[in-house]
Amino acid sequence: QVRLQESGPGLVRPSETLSLTCTVSGGSISHYYCSWIRQSPGEGLEWIGYFSYNGRTKYNPSLDSRVAISSDTSKSQFSLQLTSVTAADSATYYCARGSRIDCSGGTCFQGSFDIWGPGTVVTVSS
């Protein structure tokens, strides 16, 4: 059974970079979409972006200029970096597996999120 686990600092100072890692165990998700999603009381659930099965990345336009997602398949990990953080970036951050749907001609699309990590709380404060 595939499991995801987020890790990283729980406190980040304003203007610095938030870095989180998701470790995959019990199997591989390299054939799926490795997504990051965050949840805050004020903003609800917000998709941040993904690293896809074919090595592509896609980000939420609201965060595009500040976010980077990468993958290290040798370590069964994928990572999130969010630069220039402010208090508005304080949230619970989840990594999740996005399903592959509507595959044709070698191209697929991301579907629903069928496996989630337990989440990690990140607070941005000085």
Place this chain on the structure above:
Amino acid sequence: IQLTQSPSSFSASAGDKVTITCRASQGVSRYLAWYQQKPGKPPTLLVSGASTLQSGVPTRFSGSGSGTDFTLTINSLQAEDLATYYCQQYKSDPPTFGPGTKVDL
């Protein structure tokens, strides 16, 4: 694509039939999922493709709808169903979530 849910919260009793609606600002065909979230836990996927129940999800849960209007129904509510329910569209990027419907006793 913006999603709205109604009601935002309500109280129900064990055995009740519960209906939660999700409306999309534009058509999403059947690219709509439902999640259940309990306090301190991540969301768990209940339904994808508007009506396909995930493996292991009790059959008292069902989803329906297409286009812009969707429904999650819980037949005979159980105590363990007390949670917040979210809809999510994946028709177009970025995927977006509804604001949630909290069900309590």
